[in-house]
């Protein structure tokens with residue numbers, strides 16, 4: 001895996017009278033924190049990239065190809081949500097295996113890949129547990145293991161650690177940072193925590209009222225030179 005470039009060009013989408021239009025350019029292998037007020041469109045932006053929503057117009061370019069009208073499975077993208085990433089009736093190994101084969105037809109190399117992903121995320125020995133038999137942090141480790149075996153160049157994280165306590169959240173962010181160091185995938189991460197963004201992201205995209213109102217290096221966004229609206233939003 002390595003990172004892909006992502007460009008959203010005039011990507012229009014509405015929910016009722018909430019009209020959104022996104023423009024965004026992300027360098028390959030960078031980590032972008034997607035921040036902004038509740039209801040500003042952060043999850044919608046990620047859903048458009050993943051293909052869970054289809055824009056009315058505009059282009060979503062991934063490594064130069066427009067994917068805006070492709071089905072989610074045909075996009076070079078993985079996404080992790082705050083919860084419900086796993087199938088409750090499938091054990092850990094099968095939940096991860098879905099990243100390899102949606103029909104769970106797994107050959108020996110697939111099984112070796114799954115075992116190695118589970119070892120990497122600290123889940124060795126828990127292969128046959130059901131999601132209900134895991135902690136919240138372990139369930140997100142399963143989701144990260146599936147990302148590893150899926151091996152897509154763009155990873156979308158929609159507040160995946162928001163319901164975990166502070167220490168565990170930090171530990172999970174460190175795991176993401178390490179996996180990024182090993183694989184180099186391009187990451188867009190929605191977060192409400194400035195500390196998480198400053199620790200992990202090289203850029204911050206600030207979303208306001210259905211638009212990317214600012215995109216700048218974290219070093220700028222968390223300095224006196226940040227746009228005033230962003231500083232006000234984070235309370236700086």
Ligand SMILES: Nc1ncnc2c1ncn2[C@@H]1O[C@H](COP(=O)(O)OP(=O)(O)OP(=O)(O)O)[C@@H](O)[C@H]1O
Pocket residue numbers: 015016018036037038039040041042043044045
């Ligand atoms: N399925 C839906 N049907 C109708 N409106 C929706 C739907 N999902 C979101 N919206 C509306 O679209 C706008 C953007 O929502 P979105 O979830 O993208 O915001 P967000 O920035 O991720 O918010 P939060 O930080 O609260 O998760 C909001 O006004 C929301 O009410």
